[in-house]
Structures are given as structure tokens and as C-alpha cells.
Amino acid sequence: MKKFWNWKNQAQTENSPAERTLFLNGTIAEESWFDDDVTPQLFKDELNAGEGDITVWINSPGGDCVAAAQIYNMLSNYKGKVTVKIDGIAASAASVIAMAGKEVLMSPVSMLMIHNPMTIAMGDHAEMQKAIDMLAEVKESIINAYVLKTGLSRAKLSHLMDSETWMNANKAVELGFADGTLTRDNGGAENSNMEDAVEAVMFSSRAVNNALQNKISAKYGKQKQTVVQQSEIPAPETNERNVDALLERLDIIKNHI
Known part of the structure; x- marks a missing residue:
């Protein structure tokens, strides 16, 4: 099975737990997750295999919203502090996972994108209506995660999703999707106020x-x-x-x- 996640420094020392780092790269649930008990359990077992705070690095275009929802819940319920760092892109389903971070930090050259959920359906008008109703419910569940992190109204978030909205780091911070930006000082990553250096930019494909x-x-x-x-x-x-x-x-x- 091809995994879209990878752990670093899982082992603990006798004196203190190791700094745990989780990398989420590429398409989420590339092979299986929906209606699958093995993959979610494997992720959960690896998540709970250690203790201490976790840093989650995300560079993903998104993927399966069911997988994203389960990962979001697992990270939200983890006992240690979860810090999310976006070093490339957190789009679609990956943006939902990012909302699980107690602190979300973005590289000044990274992007975050939110949009409406999509699916493929086939059948008569009744089946098409079922698909429409299902997508509406999925959208509402995704908005729940965005509301908890940003504090924005559901109407505002719904409009941003309808427009397929792309945000640079400063715009994501401005809207509450992120808490700060990343810089490299003395070999480490930390918060930085980039408002004077980089303009906050939001792009809507529908508006264009x-x-x-x-x-x-x-x-x-x-x-x-x-x-x-x-x-x-x-x-x-x-x-x-x-x-x-x-x-x-x-x-x-x-x-x-």
C-alpha cells in the first residue's frame, strides 16, 4: 500500500519523548480509505505510537474528503499539541486537515485553497438529486472545521468555497486560516510578521x-x-x-x- 504520510523521530528517549514530525505529501488517500478499515487504523496506530507534541508538515493538493475528515478528527483528539506547517500547498481536503492544528504556520511562498466538494455520479434525476444533497452535507461538514478555526460566518465561508479561493500566507492569516508565517532564523522555523514585506493576496477562479x-x-x-x-x-x-x-x-x- 502506498502511503501519503510519513513519520520522523517516532522513537522516544529515556529522558523525554522525541520531537515527533509527520509529513503529509501528495494526494490524500491515493489508493484506499473510503469504506476501508485498514488504512485509517494504520494511521491511528502510528499517531498513538508515541507521545509528546507533533509538528505536521503539509504539501498536498488534496484528495479524499472522507480521509481528510478522519485525519482531522484524529489530530484534533490527540493529547499533545499539534502544530501544522504548510511549506508548499494545502488545497481542498488538505486545507481541512490543516485546520486541526492548534497553531497553523505557512511559508511565505505557500498557498492555501478552499473550494466546494466534488464527486462523480451516474443515474436518473433521483440519483443526481441524491448526489447534490450529499455534496451539500459534505460542504456543511467542511465549513464546520473552517468556522472553528477562523471564526468567520458560515455565509462568508460558503461564498469563499463557491468561488474556489486561493490565499497566500498573509491572506490566510488575515482571514484566520493560519496563525502566522514561517521564516528561517538560526536554522529553525518561527512566527514572523510579513505584512510589510508581502501583500495579502486572495484569488478567486470564478471571479476571474x-x-x-x-x-x-x-x-x-x-x-x-x-x-x-x-x-x-x-x-x-x-x-x-x-x-x-x-x-x-x-x-x-x-x-x-
């Missing part, structure tokens, strides 16, 4: 797509009208439609589906 669509519609719709006015010649009949007409047609089709 909508803005691009509006620009295309405005540009080509206006261009066609200008040509007609300058030439004062009626446009020849054609089967082509400008972007405004196509968008209007799509809206009519959507309303009748």
Missing part, C-alpha cells in the same frame, strides 16, 4: 472567469455596434451571433432545462 467573460462581451458587442454606425450600412444577414446573443441564448436554455 466572470470578469473575463464580461470583458469579452463588452469588447466585441461594442465593436460590432461601432462598425455599423461608422459605415451607416446595414449589416448583412448572417447566421453568426455575437457573444451577447450567445449568452442570452444560454440563459434561455438554462431556464428551460
Whole structure:
């Protein structure tokens, strides 16, 4: 079985427990986790194999939300302090796991991304509705983790997920998803206030797509009208439609589906 997690310094000394480090890299639950009793138990056994505080390094694009939920619960219920450090990306399901940290720190060049859960479904309208209802419940469960960490309203978090929101370290700190940024001083990692050095940036793929669509519609719709006015010649009949007409047609089709 290919594992997406790896432990370092699991063993304890006679005098004190070792500093435990957990690395979560790559896709979460690449092979199995859903409807599987072996993989979750293996992770839990390794988590509880030692004592003391844990540092969790995350660099993952996400994956199975069921696996993420179980890992989140296991880390949240761990007796020692859990510190999460994001050194690359914590996206999708990985962002949920990150919320289990008592303290969440991000590299100044790392990113955090949240979005709506997704699935693949097949069947008639009843089966499709079941899938829609299931995704709605999964989204609410994910929002629970974000609310506990950030203190943001459910409506705000829902909007951020709808828009597929990407945040740099400072924006994540500003919104409460992280507690600080990482620097390398004397060989170690620690909190640092980077607000003066790095601008807080948030990116929404949906907002960009909508803005691009509006620009295309405005540009080509206006261009066609200008040509007609300058030439004062009626446009020849054609089967082509400008972007405004196509968008209007799509809206009519959507309303009748």
C-alpha cells in the first residue's frame, strides 16, 4: 500500500519523548480509505505510537474528503499539541486537515485553497438529486472545521468555497486560516510578521472567469455596434451571433432545462 504520510523521530528517549514530525505529501488517500478499515487504523496506530507534541508538515493538493475528515478528527483528539506547517500547498481536503492544528504556520511562498466538494455520479434525476444533497452535507461538514478555526460566518465561508479561493500566507492569516508565517532564523522555523514585506493576496477562479467573460462581451458587442454606425450600412444577414446573443441564448436554455 502506498502511503501519503510519513513519520520522523517516532522513537522516544529515556529522558523525554522525541520531537515527533509527520509529513503529509501528495494526494490524500491515493489508493484506499473510503469504506476501508485498514488504512485509517494504520494511521491511528502510528499517531498513538508515541507521545509528546507533533509538528505536521503539509504539501498536498488534496484528495479524499472522507480521509481528510478522519485525519482531522484524529489530530484534533490527540493529547499533545499539534502544530501544522504548510511549506508548499494545502488545497481542498488538505486545507481541512490543516485546520486541526492548534497553531497553523505557512511559508511565505505557500498557498492555501478552499473550494466546494466534488464527486462523480451516474443515474436518473433521483440519483443526481441524491448526489447534490450529499455534496451539500459534505460542504456543511467542511465549513464546520473552517468556522472553528477562523471564526468567520458560515455565509462568508460558503461564498469563499463557491468561488474556489486561493490565499497566500498573509491572506490566510488575515482571514484566520493560519496563525502566522514561517521564516528561517538560526536554522529553525518561527512566527514572523510579513505584512510589510508581502501583500495579502486572495484569488478567486470564478471571479476571474466572470470578469473575463464580461470583458469579452463588452469588447466585441461594442465593436460590432461601432462598425455599423461608422459605415451607416446595414449589416448583412448572417447566421453568426455575437457573444451577447450567445449568452442570452444560454440563459434561455438554462431556464428551460
